[in-house]
Amino acid sequence: MKFHHKLLLTCIMSGALPLVPLSAGAQGAVASPAVIAKATSPDAEPFITDGEGRTLYTLAGADGGDKAACDADCMKDWTPYVSDGRPLAKMVLPGMISTVDNDGVQQVTYRENPLYLFNGDSKAGDTSGQGVNDMWYMVSVLGEPALPIAEVADAGPVRPEVMIHGQEVYATTCAQCHGAQGQGAFGTKLEGFERLANGTSLVRTVLLGLNSMPALGPVLDDEQVAAVTTYVRNSWGNEFGAVSPEQVEAAR
Incomplete structure (x- = not known):
């Protein structure tokens, strides 16, 4: 998958990310304040998870198109991550974390990006939602799409x-x-x-x-x-x- 990082970052920083409403039966609500935690993997930059280690994602159009194009069928596998009270930070910057009202519940945002859980992730550490439909991406601790591990291009010998x-x-x-x-x-x-x-x-x-x-x-x-x-x-x-x-x- 070709990742147009600069264009995607522009989309994210523009604040134009959509807020997809909670679907009936969505299981994103929690009984206590949500937790945003830092996680690491040999396959990606440091990224954010919930307090149980489940990967969090955000919706963004990699092609610069309509980021609200994720319709009801597209959304069936995604659950907004919501919080009862002010979310807590664990090894991430608290100032990055906030919430936004979504159908009467408080959906957690990270650097203004609404966060979601992917129903296809079965356990902590799973990242199978990365790049789904060229719309869904893990979020780095810097609040950007968490890029796959990629070596910088060859810079020649170490002088x-x-x-x-x-x-x-x-x-x-x-x-x-x-x-x-x-x-x-x-x-x-x-x-x-x-x-x-x-x-x-x-x-x-x-x-x-x-x-x-x-x-x-x-x-x-x-x-x-x-x-x-x-x-x-x-x-x-x-x-x-x-x-x-x-x-x-x-x-x-």
Whole structure:
């Protein structure tokens, strides 16, 4: 499936996502405040689930067409995720979470995206709703469609001068939280960290921030981001290849 990420992100950020009414017999209501939690998978960026680990999705037209085209037949497998009281956050930013009235119940939203459960997911961790009808997508912890793991395009060999530059950027910008040797401190341990293999996700995390990590896109240029991501991807037992400034520019 071809994922038109920039176009889809534009759709989401426009605030034009539809609110599909509750169908008769929908089982989305809960007896206590809903929970939005962070989940990880080797196959996707960090994404959000409910408090029981069930994957949450949002409706968005990948082709830029009418996002309300999911009719009653299309909606039969989807249940709005609703909350009794203010939703709770678990390892995600509380400010991303809100609710909107949907037929008299409060449907949970994440970065203004209405959230749904997929009836085809039978247990926690299932993600079979991803990409259904080119309309339904998991939601990343950044409030965007959670992209499948995809390596950045080949940026060529890891050059020594880039590693030196990246080490300098890391020492002044990252080491205080992640440790001088990637051993972790206030931030994630980067030594032997397999998720660094997802270069696209790493670049976007550096640019946009994540949880307590600030967005560095406004303070680092493309060459600096490319250098520091190349450095952490190829230090402390990591061997995941280079990132180029062009790839950073494309991710902004």
